Amino acid sequence: MEHESFTHMFHEHPLSLIPYSSQNRFYEYWCYGCWRNILPGDATYGCSRGCGSLTLFHKECMEMPREIVHPIHPSHPLTLHDSRYGLQMCAVCEGYVYGLGYRCSQGGCDGLCIHMGCADDVLNDKKEKEPIMKHPSHPHELRFSKKTRWCPFPCDACGATEKGDSYTCIVCDYCIHESCALLPLSKDFPHHQHALSLAFSPPREYIQYEFDCGICSTTLPLRRWVYHCPLCRYVVHLNCATSTLVDNDNGDANAIDGDEKEATKFPIAVEDMYEEMIRPFVKRQKEQILIRHNDCDNHNISGKYSFSNHPHHLLTFTTFSSASSSSSSSHDHYKRDEDGFENIPRWELICDGCMLPIHEKKQTNDGDGYETGYMSCDECKYFLHLSCFNLPLEIPSLPIHPLKDHSLMLRSAGKLTHWIQCGVCDNCSTNGLYYSCTYEDCGFNIDIKCASLPNIIKHAAHPRHNYLKLVTKVNIYEFVFCVNCHRNKFSRKAHFKCNSCRISVCGDCVMLPAKNNHRLENHLLSLTYDTCVNRPGEFYCSSCERHMDPRSWMYHCRDCDQSFHPDCFPATSGWYRNIKFGTEHVISSIHDHPLRFQIITNKKRCDQCHEDSYDKPGFQCGSCFFVMCKYCGLKHMADVNADEAI
Numbered sequence: 001m002e003h004e005s006f007t008h009m010f011h012e013h014p015l016s017l018i019p020y021s022s023q024n025r026f027y028e029y030w031c032y033g034c035w036r037n038i039l040p041g042d043a044t045y046g047c048s049r050g051c052g053s054l055t056l057f058h059k060e061c062m063e064m065p066r067e068i069v070h071p072i073h074p075s076h077p078l079t080l081h082d083s084r085y086g087l088q089m090c091a092v093c094e095g096y097v098y099g100l101g102y103r104c105s106q107g108g109c110d111g112l113c114i115h116m117g118c119a120d121d122v123l124n125d126k127k128e129k130e131p132i133m134k135h136p137s138h139p140h141e142l143r144f145s146k147k148t149r150w151c152p153f154p155c156d157a158c159g160a161t162e163k164g165d166s167y168t169c170i171v172c173d174y175c176i177h178e179s180c181a182l183l184p185l186s187k188d189f190p191h192h193q194h195a196l197s198l199a200f201s202p203p204r205e206y207i208q209y210e211f212d213c214g215i216c217s218t219t220l221p222l223r224r225w226v227y228h229c230p231l232c233r234y235v236v237h238l239n240c241a242t243s244t245l246v247d248n249d250n251g252d253a254n255a256i257d258g259d260e261k262e263a264t265k266f267p268i269a270v271e272d273m274y275e276e277m278i279r280p281f282v283k284r285q286k287e288q289i290l291i292r293h294n295d296c297d298n299h300n301i302s303g304k305y306s307f308s309n310h311p312h313h314l315l316t317f318t319t320f321s322s323a324s325s326s327s328s329s330s331h332d333h334y335k336r337d338e339d340g341f342e343n344i345p346r347w348e349l350i351c352d353g354c355m356l357p358i359h360e361k362k363q364t365n366d367g368d369g370y371e372t373g374y375m376s377c378d379e380c381k382y383f384l385h386l387s388c389f390n391l392p393l394e395i396p397s398l399p400i401h402p403l404k405d406h407s408l409m410l411r412s413a414g415k416l417t418h419w420i421q422c423g424v425c426d427n428c429s430t431n432g433l434y435y436s437c438t439y440e441d442c443g444f445n446i447d448i449k450c451a452s453l454p455n456i457i458k459h460a461a462h463p464r465h466n467y468l469k470l471v472t473k474v475n476i477y478e479f480v481f482c483v484n485c486h487r488n489k490f491s492r493k494a495h496f497k498c499n500s501c502r503i504s505v506c507g508d509c510v511m512l513p514a515k516n517n518h519r520l521e522n523h524l525l526s527l528t529y530d531t532c533v534n535r536p537g538e539f540y541c542s543s544c545e546r547h548m549d550p551r552s553w554m555y556h557c558r559d560c561d562q563s564f565h566p567d568c569f570p571a572t573s574g575w576y577r578n579i580k581f582g583t584e585h586v587i588s589s590i591h592d593h594p595l596r597f598q599i600i601t602n603k604k605r606c607d608q609c610h611e612d613s614y615d616k617p618g619f620q621c622g623s624c625f626f627v628m629c630k631y632c633g634l635k636h637m638a639d640v641n642a643d644e645a646i
Contacts, residue, residue: 016048028054033061034116035099040502042219060221073112078102092118117207137200142167157225158238192234196227206235209549215240217501233532233550263456267514267527274356281452282387309412312379319373320360353388353433354448355578400494402472408435424450424494424507429578447578461529462503468496482506484553516555516569525555543568571599587636591626595619600627608632
């Protein structure tokens with residue numbers, strides 16, 4: 001069937017439907033009209049002449065009228081205008097206007113401009129004439145047409161183009177199906193626990209935060225009717241809400257086979273990440289563990305074991321029982337400190353490989369080969385999980401990085417001097433182990449936790465379908481959008497995608513811990529995905545006080561109604577989650593007391609350069625209020641090392 005073509009004032013050629021445009025990266029991945037992302041399932045139109053234009057329009061954006069009258073500026077009509085450079089502010093929502101917008105061209109109005117999405121509530125405001133039926137969706141009265149439209153027509157309510165009875169405005173070009181005109185303003189549906197209210201265009205908040213339909217997970221149009229729950233911010237297309245079809249989402253596309261039966265459940269608590277991810281990864285890569293808990297060799301206790309990724313090379317196996325019985329052990333001096341507002345108890349050691357806590361796992365009857373100790377350096381405060389000590393030195397490939405001839409080599413980041421960025425979660429690491437690609441000019445690095453990600457996961461944020469699978473296809477032109485952070489990711493950036501719908505979760509969001517603790521709260525906060533359920537109103541972060549996207553993941557406490565961005569926990573779920581804090585450094589040329597490397601919490605500005613250093617890594621004195629940002633501290637440490645070398 002040949003699709004109909006349309007003309008548009010901003011392109012010289014007719015525009016026609018572009019199938020699978022979201023997967024064809026010869027086109028832009030955003031709509032030129034509303035400037036929202038084009039995602040799978042969106043009806044999009046582009047040039048039908050193959051002229052080389054990359055511009056795409058949502059169908060609804062393409063049908064927007066050229067001129068409107070808006071109540072915020074009733075004195076002059078507003079004309080459709082190209083605002084591609086985003087130099088003007090919307091007079092309604094005060095955001096920058098990109099793509100197409102409506103602007104007043106009359107002198108003296110200073111080019112007043114509004115978004116497309118901020119104009120949809122007045123698009124049908126025309127002159128009033130003789131009515132037959134009054135409907136709350138339209139200012140004019142409508143006339144019933146008994147099968148007089150024998151050609152298909154687009155319904156202004158649901159957007160479907162079909163023949164049939166309709167209610168039509170004789171004043172303007174407004175027409176809706178009879179079935180749509182008779183829909184109740186409020187009704188209970190099996191899709192949601194509360195009654196849903198009918199809205200004749202998506203409320204502005206849903207457009208601003210790019211809400212998707214709660215049933216089909218596709219984009220909401222600017223002008224069509226929707227059913228929504230104001231209490232929970234749950235919104236669905238008209239057709240999705242009224243459909244009587246049985247949901248077969250758990251069919252063949254999401255069938256259980258092979259490794260899916262052992263899919264790892266996410267999110268994972270920090271204290272469980274080692275057992276759930278690191279140990280299984282080492283077992284998959286390396287059949288045997290060098291030091292076993294049931295080995296009777298005395299070297300397991302007092303022997304030295306070589307480890308090439310540590311400057312002192314030799315490590316000692318330390319049992320948990322011997323470590324706990326030695327009160328004078330140097331281990332007691334290196335524990336995660338509460339000043340860094342971490343959610344890890346003080347008595348736990350931190351592994352210098354994966355940056356996760358080292359603690360004894362109680363023996364169980366499942367025969368999992370639990371570990372009775374860890375590796376440590378006698379010359380410095382360096383500790384490793386037993387499995388991290390047994391990480392393979394070289395891996396031919398990983399599903400996350402499945403390129404030919406791109407093997408991965410185990411390396412160690414320098415102590416504060418060598419900062420690397422993980423290619424999966426995009427977070428920094430400066431004192432842990434990581435894998436680096438050996439292929440020339442590749443530059444791919446991955447920290448140990450991300451390297452341990454399984455191929456198939458279950459995620460609590462997407463309970464509707466069973467599994468999310470790691471996307472390993474390499475296509476530099478393909479973009480995907482994370483359901484949480486909404487950032488577009490190249491397919492070479494690891495993400496997990498549902499086979500039954502378009503939901504994807506990027507590597508950064510997958511690695512968010514299940515719980516977090518903020519210094520402003522005295523209890524743990526859970527990572528939540530449906531915070532707006534039964535909770536109307538605005539959300540503001542209790543740390544940075546910024547307005548929060550109500551559909552984004554956040555750490556939230558329902559009892560005290562406190563919410564936090566994940567990035568507002570910089571050391572556990574933010575940019576610096578892969579860094580081991582707590583090391584002490586003496587820089588006598590700058591300060592008399594030892595300085596601890598941690599997240600700065602007791603002062604806003606660095607005492608050296610006076611730049612803002614609050615909630616960022618730096619050097620803080622435990623005896624006074626002296627703080628120094630990371631850059632100043634590293635500079636002075638380098639000067640001290642240079643003097644010692646001379």
